[in-house]
Amino acid sequence: MIDPILMDAMTYSSLLGIMTFGLTFVRRTTGVWNIAHAGLVTIGAYVVFTCVSFLGGNPYIYFLLAFILSAVVAVVEYLLIIEPLRRRKASTTMLLVSTLAFDLVMLSILNIYADYLQNMFSLPSKNFLLRKLDFILFDEPGIFWVSLSFLMIFLVVLYVILNYTKIGIALRSCVCNPMLASVSGINVMHTNLLSWFISGGLAGVAGGLLPLWMQGKPVVGDSLLALMFCVSIVGGVEEIYGTVLGGFLVGFTQILVTSALSIVLGAAVIPYKTLIPMAILVLTLLFAPSGIAKVNWKKILTIVKFGGASKRKI
């Protein structure tokens, strides 16, 4: 049996990574930081909760539906807000603020939906946990194995798509130089739509996983939004594997450091555990602004090996 703290850290890191894949993917391929990604995660959680409540069965069988519904909402967000604003030459800041507005709208709708489920069907829709429905494999909960497997599968699939397929390279070219992409025959709007669809779908799957490990509520995605940004920036948006590195660095540090500090200083430190990822974020922005995936480790090792500091930027 795996040590519970280690198991917790691995599950948490994997969930953070899966949640952040979509955020990083859409930033990498369309240049937009999508705050409403949090709401898309929550939609995934509620799709699984609703299906399990009314149809029964194992939560995992509803992940495809969570993928599709969150993906469709992401496409609606793109068509309603991002594309019209882009046509008006809106800045990236303006686009970011517009996604915040969309997230707030989604948050309101999700709250209304949760109230409806609670009042009409007496479901615990404002605080639910689906752990009891999870399977056990080798004495460990299914969420541990599934989250880890999904993380690796998504990483490989997204890496291959972005680097080795025509459509993946087209997605990257559209953010690099949209005018040249369209002149080259690429339908920029279609590629952007595909990006948002994939990103939304990944958020939905991540949301579906969450209630198997933590309490689901209308703000479950938003409560993790700062961490998602932290993982994306710490890992680096340039490389999709940066999200996994960031997820594990942030997740492990948060769980292990909080655990160690609570032994030394007492349980009073636990509410401040989110300060740890924020400290990592600040350090990353100061010393490796492009994220840890872009750090030139070879150069650092050379400096360490031969001593003395290099004046050149690492």
Place this chain on the structure above:
Amino acid sequence: MLSVNNLNSGYGKLHVLFGINLECDKSEIVSIIGPNGSGKTTFLNTIFGLADIFSGSITFNGLQLNDKLPHEISKVGISYLPQMNSIFADLSVKENLKMAGYILNAKELKDTVDEVISIFPVLKTFLSRKAGTLSGGERQMLAVAMTLMRRPRLIMLDEPLAGLAPVICQKLIEKIVHLRDKLGVGVILVEQNAKKTLEISDKACLIVSGRSIFSGKPDELLESEELVELYLGLKAKDHKGMFK
């Protein structure tokens, strides 16, 4: 091949071009010349669907292009080398060529990459390098190579010689002439360097403040002392009869 009739265009409410006419046939180089800010780039942008058409028509081999989007226009056999940002800096050279040939199928793409590399053999040495790390000359070679990837019948080059060393300029000019003479491609060339451009052109169009004030043979343009000295910065006497 390409026919532009009484074109009025611009960006949003900004009217830039007024009543421009132009014809470009296959195996023909047409130069668009004029001072800075005269509307040369807007002219090319308009043909490629990147500016708004207020009135007039653009047809290519009988096909009306007025309402077509840029990615649709690239499929009819026209390639465009924009003046700025003409490569994907974050992609490798090989990926740049692949994206330039996005509309081709896998077999055509492979063949065309080989063809283009045979025209620009220097590209072969840095296929896996990020395009953003190339020198100015190498970037421009790549950009021109990218315009050829779609096997175009007409290519539009916006200041392809800008900022290049004289040796590279000469090489590029030779490539442009090669495209016309050996591959039968029509070329619309926008250049600040009027002298170099007119030397290889079959037709010339002088645009000033969005209006075409001359359209015809390059030597006819050079016969007009006023136009040459006023707008091209050349001394008419020195260039009269240079094409005879």
